[in-house]
Amino acid sequence: MYFKSSLTALSHAMEDLVLAVDDSPLVIANFQHEKFYRQEVHRYQRIAQRTNQVYVLAVPESESGFAVVEQSLETIPLHPNDGLAQEWHLVILAHKYTACLICREQLTPATSMEQARRFEGFWSFDSRVTIHAARLLLGRIASYRPELAPKVEQVWQRYGLTTEVPEQTLLLSSAGIDISIFAQRLVTYLQASQYKLLKAYRVLSTKERKERLINAITATIRRSLNPQDVLAATVKELGNTFNSCRCLLYRCSPSDQQAKIEYESVATGLPSLTGQMWSLADNPLIQVALAQERAIAIADVTEAPNLHNNPAIRTTIQRWQIRSWLLVPIHYQGTLLGML
Structure with a gap:
């Protein structure tokens, strides 16, 4: 055969x-x-x-x-x-x-x-x-x-x-x-x-994960029209899909100095960031993502010395045990709504 x-x-x-x-x-x-x-x-x-x-x-x-x-x-x-x-x-x-x-x-x-x-x-x-x-x-x-x-x-x-x-x-x-x-x-x-x-096979696996994520979020929307429930479920599903230790979603605008963490998916054993104030002005990654209107990904923050040269970022990385970092600006009709 x-x-x-x-x-x-x-x-x-x-x-x-x-x-x-x-x-x-x-x-x-x-x-x-x-x-x-x-x-x-x-x-x-x-x-x-x-x-x-x-x-x-x-x-x-x-x-x-x-x-x-x-x-x-x-x-x-x-x-x-x-x-x-x-x-x-x-x-x-x-x-x-x-x-x-x-x-x-x-x-x-x-x-x-x-x-x-x-x-x-x-x-x-x-x-x-x-x-x-x-x-x-x-x-x-x-x-x-x-x-x-x-x-x-x-x-x-x-x-x-x-x-x-x-x-x-x-x-x-x-x-x-x-x-x-x-x-x-x-x-x-x-x-x-x-x-x-x-x-x-990798392409098919990625497609299957994407479809499963969309189906899970769609099912949540059908169960509840409450935006808070939908966003909370979306963050949870994203965290499960990407197998990340922490997934955050918060509202912000280009002029905001900081934002409040409203939705979070966090791995067991890690401290929660929900309700914490998240600095935006002192974070060069966030500023680049906002300015270029595109996702920014750092596979290993230890190999990005420019981040450790910033005291505020260095403190954030150490405090919240960040190893990899992905930031995705969320836009609707040209208007920034938040950051994932």
């Missing part, structure tokens, strides 16, 4: 063999649907510069030019009901090596992520397996495009497909090809796909 990211890495590593070795191989790639081929079109144009025997199979998009004959490679438009529309194949047959990837997609919910697509199959450097796959696919190619019959016949003769393969398995290492080319590329592609997956 393979996920799409693994098959993409395998395919790219195999394709790199064609680009790295001057051997003019036969390359047959089944992309299922044209949209997947379009993601790799530049790569296959490069491959077509190394060999004139490149065949790309896919179900064409409506009103696309996929079925138009290209000079660099042969495109084979599949019928949507053809079983190949559910299969991912890559067959490479050269004089020095052979490689193939044969897979069929398993049905998954339509709502699944693209990278969650699953396939059953195998990949191999066995020449008998590769040649058998090439024979089957060449038969389908000739069936879909009869005008290619002479070219397909040349392929059968050129790559020895008319004779039986000896009872042996040809590995890359024994065929004069450095297997490290494939191994290094495969590891690189797998690492890149893993990074993309982690990045996608």
